[in-house]
Amino acid sequence: MSSILIWLLVLMTATLCAGIWIGPALIGTGIVLIEMFTSLPTHKVIANWAFNVLTSSDIVSLPLFILMGELLFRTRLSQSLFSGIAPWMSFLPGRLFHTTVIGCSMFAAISGSSAATTQVVGRITLTELLNRGYDKGLAVGSLAGAGTLGFLIPPSIPMIIYAVLAEESLLRLFTAGFLPGFALAFCFMAYMGARAVIDPKLVPADDRTRWSWTDRLRSLIELGPVAFLILTVLGTMYAGIASPSEASAVGVIGALLVAAFQRSLSLRGLRDALLGSVQTTCMIGMIVVGAFIVGTVLANLRVPQFVSASITSWQLSPFVLIMFLMVFYILLGTVLEGFSMIVLTLPIVLPVVLAAGFDKLWFGIFLILTIEMAQISPPVAFNLFVIQNITGDSQTYVAWKVVPFFLIMILFTAVLTVFPKFVTWPVDFILSR
Known part of the structure; x- marks a missing residue:
């Protein structure tokens, strides 16, 4: 059994170091494992497994959610x-700092991409904050941290991948993320507010824009497109009108309507959105197929059971085990991006x-949550790359x-480990009705 794990590690390391994309690397590794350790007909089982995973009801929603994000990226939604x-932030300590976190939270509810959330929200809020004299360091850190909410607040592309590979209900997973x-x-907003109270210089003294209640009420009109899309996508799912895959199609129609209303989508923009969604879908689809092949081969060889029995023999408490896994994923996130972390580890770690x-x-x-940390863990940190492109600063800066937002995420994950009902209770409360 250990020889299988050694071959798996050697093959994956060799293919990734050779610069082969993660999808083909996984598929190639799966084929080698089938040929070496099983008597299965490779060409038949590969075709059968690929068809099964790519035609599952949950994976159907993937290209449509990606297309919705691509369309919204080309609108004036930011x-x-x-x-x-x-106008509503003048009541809070830190004032406009909070627009980044709230903006990312709202955009995350209509886009499943962390990088898209960071870029769409950041290109406006970060520019506005810096032009008004807000502290650059806190503004940059808050955008990097809040941008990861695109993975946790549904709809979420990594949640779709997990639901398919773990055979979990996508609607339950979406509900658990809220x-x-x-x-x-x-937590991010509380930290920024506390920082602003402790060090008032972070907020410019001359930023004393006064908004009347009339201005605030008028500003709600600007949030109309976002509210429309949230109700379109999430509202149809939880009202029982549409399944997650059907809601993704409704979301694409809603994104097109928003783009038409704002007159912000040209034919070239539509072509770029379609091309971008096809490229991203093909990349993710190949990764999912490869992961499913490797996972199925390992399951047939009873590798997960072997690893589970070995770890059980260590007699670790559940809390120590999960903290060990958190450290493992944080370290893994320094060399792999989020999708690769899911597909490479889930077949062995989940059992x-x-x-x-x-x-x-x-x-x-x-x-x-651990994948969110990987998004801001250098050197492989997509959110940091996005912010670099916006500000021109070094990745080190x-x-x-x-770092403070990274530590908040670690503490938050530890709290969820101690109080797991914080995740599962909303699912039982909402979906049992």
Whole structure:
């Protein structure tokens, strides 16, 4: 059994070091494992497994959610978010700092991409904050941290991948992400507010824009497109009108209507959105197929059971085990991006976690949180790259500024481990009705 794990490690390391994309690397590794350790007809089982995973009901929603994000990226939604949120921030310590976190939270509820959330919200809010004299370090750190909410607040592309590979209900997973997502956003805002109270110089003294209640009420019109899309996508799912895959199609129609209303989508923009969604979908689809092949081969060879029994023999408490996994994923996130972390580890890690008594639904949220940390863990940190492109700063500078938000995420994950009902209770409360 250990020889299988050694071959798996050697093959994956060799293919990735050779510069082969993660999808083909996984598929090639799966084929080699089938040929070496099983008597299965490779060409038949590969075709059968690929067809099964790519035609599952949950994976069908993937290209449509990606297309919705691509369309929204080309609208003026970021300007609308800032204009709608800013007048309401004068009540809070830190004032306009909070527009970044709230803007990312709202955009995350209509886009499943962390990088898209960071770029769409950041290109307006970060520019506005710096032009008004707000502290650059805190602004950059908050954008990097809040941008990761695109993975935790549904709809979420990594949640779709997890639901397919773990055979978990996508609607249950979406529901479980709401409360932790917005609670994490609140933690970010509380930290920024506390920093502003302790050091008032972070907020410019001359930024004393006065908004009347009439201005605030008018600003709600700017949030109309976002509210429309949230109701279109999430509202149809939880009202029982549409399944997640059907809601993704409704979301694309809603995004087209918003783009038409704002007159911000040209034919060239539509072509770029379609091309971008096809490229991203093909990349993710190949990764999912490869992961499913490797996972199925390992399951047939009873590798997960072997690893689970070995770890059980260590007699670790469940809390120590999950903290060990958090450290493992944080370290893994320094060399791999989020999707690769899911597909490479889930076939082996999930049986171990379930054997320790953890809920599959809860572990999905835990895994999404660790992937969020990977988004801001250098050197492989997509959110940091996005912010670099916006500000022109070095990745080292951006990475240092995001450290407080990274620590908040670690503490938040630890709290969810101690209180798992924080994740599972909303699912039982909402979907049981």
